[in-house]
Amino acid sequence: MTKHEAELVAMLRELDDPEWLERPRDYDRGKVGALFNGLVARLKDDFATQCVSERDTQDSSEYGRVTVPADATACGTRIVVCVSKFGSLALVCAENPGAFLGTGEAQAEGELDAADLDNVCRTLADLGYVIVPEELLERDYAGPSQLPWHVQRPTWWHRFFGIF
Numbered sequence: 658m659t660k661h662e663a664e665l666v667a668m669l670r671e672l673d674d675p676e677w678l679e680r681p682r683d684y685d686r687g688k689v690g691a692l693f694n695g696l697v698a699r700l701k702d703d704f705a706t707q708c709v710s711e712r713d714t715q716d717s718s719e720y721g722r723v724t725v726p727a728d729a730t731a732c733g734t735r736i737v738v739c740v741s742k743f744g745s746l747a748l749v750c751a752e753n754p755g756a757f758l759g760t761g762e763a764q765a766e767g768e769l770d771a772a773d774l775d776n777v778c779r780t781l782a783d784l785g786y787v788i789v790p791e792e793l794l795e796r797d798y799a800g801p802s803q804l805p806w807h808v809q810r811p812t813w814w815h816r817f818f819g820i821f
Contacts, residue, residue: 731770
């Protein structure tokens, strides 16, 4: 595990409060929504296209998703950004979460352009989001929270982006 990965895991552990599964104790829906609106607007401008968004996901620790359409990307594969209700966590993936084991695999298969990925990551960083790689989120969950019974193999993704 790299130093950066270790720092991200430490941050996930710090955010993990067993009493607050769906959202953190200090959750401010208005603040999270305003930040998400800014993300949608920036991606729309950056890619010069309308980006579809879903927000305020019910019974989930994910706040919402914004999708850059395939026809606006260099490789013709849509880019999906998932935003958690916890700590401004964000996940960037090609096509959908789980379609590739991370952005590196999507790039290696020619499905994600480095410049498009850099553009999305820069936008997220500018807005204060913390990007957590899908590879890390797919690791086995090792925290104190009791995740829902229907989760067969709990991962960090289930904890911070999953449905409850």
